[in-house]
Amino acid sequence: MISDKITEPPYPMARQCPFAPPEEIGRLREEEPVARVRTWDGSIPWLITRYDDVRAILSDPRFSSDAGRDGYPVTSAGMKQQHKANPTFIAMDDPEHAKHRRMITGEFSVRRTEALRPTIQRLTGELLDAMERKGGPVDLVSEFALPMTSTVICELLGVPQEAHEFFQDHSNALLDVKGDPARAGRAVEELTAYLTDLVAKKMKEPADDLIGRVVERRVKTGEMTQQEVASLGILLLVAGHETTANQIALGVLYMLENPEYAAIMRDGDDKAIAAACEELLRLLTVTHIGRRRVAVEDVEVNGVLIRAGEGVIASGDAANRDPRQFADPDKLDILREQNHHVAFGYGIHQCLGQPIARIELQTAYPALLRRFADLRLAVPLEKIDFRGDMVVYGVHSLPVTRGSER
Numbered sequence: 155m156i157s158d159k160i161t162e163p164p165y166p167m168a169r170q171c172p173f174a175p176p177e178e179i180g181r182l183r184e185e186e187p188v189a190r191v192r193t194w195d196g197s198i199p200w201l202i203t204r205y206d207d208v209r210a211i212l213s214d215p216r217f218s219s220d221a222g223r224d225g226y227p228v229t230s231a232g233m234k235q236q237h238k239a240n241p242t243f244i245a246m247d248d249p250e251h252a253k254h255r256r257m258i259t260g261e262f263s264v265r266r267t268e269a270l271r272p273t274i275q276r277l278t279g280e281l282l283d284a285m286e287r288k289g290g291p292v293d294l295v296s297e298f299a300l301p302m303t304s305t306v307i308c309e310l311l312g313v314p315q316e317a318h319e320f321f322q323d324h325s326n327a328l329l330d331v332k333g334d335p336a337r338a339g340r341a342v343e344e345l346t347a348y349l350t351d352l353v354a355k356k357m358k359e360p361a362d363d364l365i366g367r368v369v370e371r372r373v374k375t376g377e378m379t380q381q382e383v384a385s386l387g388i389l390l391l392v393a394g395h396e397t398t399a400n401q402i403a404l405g406v407l408y409m410l411e412n413p414e415y416a417a418i419m420r421d422g423d424d425k426a427i428a429a430a431c432e433e434l435l436r437l438l439t440v441t442h443i444g445r446r447r448v449a450v451e452d453v454e455v456n457g458v459l460i461r462a463g464e465g466v467i468a469s470g471d472a473a474n475r476d477p478r479q480f481a482d483p484d485k486l487d488i489l490r491e492q493n494h495h496v497a498f499g500y501g502i503h504q505c506l507g508q509p510i511a512r513i514e515l516q517t518a519y520p521a522l523l524r525r526f527a528d529l530r531l532a533v534p535l536e537k538i539d540f541r542g543d544m545v546v547y548g549v550h551s552l553p554v555t556r557g558s559e560r
């Protein structure tokens with residue numbers, strides 16, 4: 155629905171603190187938990203801010219993830235184009251979604267993801283060595299977080315080393331909310347062309363990597379087309395690379411500003427490190443523009459009637475600080491019990507790559523903070539450029555240095 159009256163608050167809203175959701179979101183959660191908001195194209199979807207309502211919506215088949223449906227609150231004009239050019243299961247509903255997701259769930263089993271751990275540890279060590287050789291100041295985003303997470307996805311898929319930079323650049327173009335839709339469209343086309351070619355190569359030469367195995371088990375058996383495998387590759391790149399990179403960089407910045415938490419990462423045991431990582435996921439919720447859905451039937455949510463065809467934004471960052479679910483929600487508490495945050499979503503679309511993301515975070519944070527115990531920001535916090543206008547929140551760059559370096 156498009157409205158001419160400007161009565162609804164604009165969404166996304168401006169933050170007051172770079173590490174916390176906008177205060178307005180907190181106010182809505184208390185006073186108007188199902189509220190109309192105005193998005194970039196003038197449409198006025200519903201913003202849902204309470205934990206229980208967010209989980210109810212994300213597990214209710216009456217809310218569709220199909221970005222092609224009328225009323226779906228797209229994040230940019232580019233998103234519509236991307237969806238048409240490259241439909242993937244993150245934007246499908248069951249049973250179609252389940253059919254596609256099932257084809258690759260085995261690739262994210264404990265055994266398979268654990269097999270990536272040594273690669274992640276080696277990569278982390280190599281990147282830290284390079285940072286140490288370079289001396290300070292260095293940009294933690296471009297020298298550590300982005301190369302680490304993009305290399306992990308590339309290694310998972312079986313994308314050769316020389317194409318890693320190409321993927322990083324194209325993924326950025328896809329996720330730039332304010333970017334030119336034509337540029338986003340071109341990025342999808344070029345990525346698809348590259349991956350289609352890679353899939354064709356793996357059809358001829360079997361490979362023991364995700365694409366290679368999917369080719370053997372799904373394409374050669376006629377269950378999936380080569381085109382679908384190329385689209386899957388794009389989904390994994392886009393979903394897995396910048397999310398994790400921004401969670402790493404923003405988490406490091408948060409800990410540099412709150413040294414008591416850096417100490418937990420540096421000196422804590424595996425349990426404390428894992429708990430601190432979950433708390434950083436909950437508090438920072440880098441997927442800050444909410445889980446987008448459209449109602450396919452009339453549904454009542456917390457006493458408000460949402461009509462078929464109306465868009466809904468289930469706010470994960472608001473839910474993750476709902477005091478009804480989390481005692482003292484703004485505090486990082488490694489002793490928190492039952493930390494069922496929704497930073498990885500909830501319901502049928504819950505993040506498939508979360509075991510990999512967890513290994514990356516639990517490896518990267520302590521390794522970085524142990525190697526550089528005197529790590530600090532190389533510029534004042536006010537100079538940091540936060541990604542408020544991007545699909546994935548975080549920092550554009552993070553200049554850091556060692557205690558003694560200038």
Ligand code: HEM
Pocket residue numbers: 219243244245255307389390393394395397398401440441445446496497498499500502503504505506507508510511
């Ligand atoms: C800190 C890192 C990450 C965060 C915060 C994150 C967050 C999310 C969220 C919130 C969703 C739900 C989307 C929805 O409901 O519409 C999702 C889905 C997904 N994520 Fe992640 N993710 C991360 C890392 C990864 C990684 C490393 C991969 C792959 C290697 C990945 C692959 C996926 C896929 C394939 C989906 C779609 C699942 C489906 O639709 O069934 N993610 N992620």
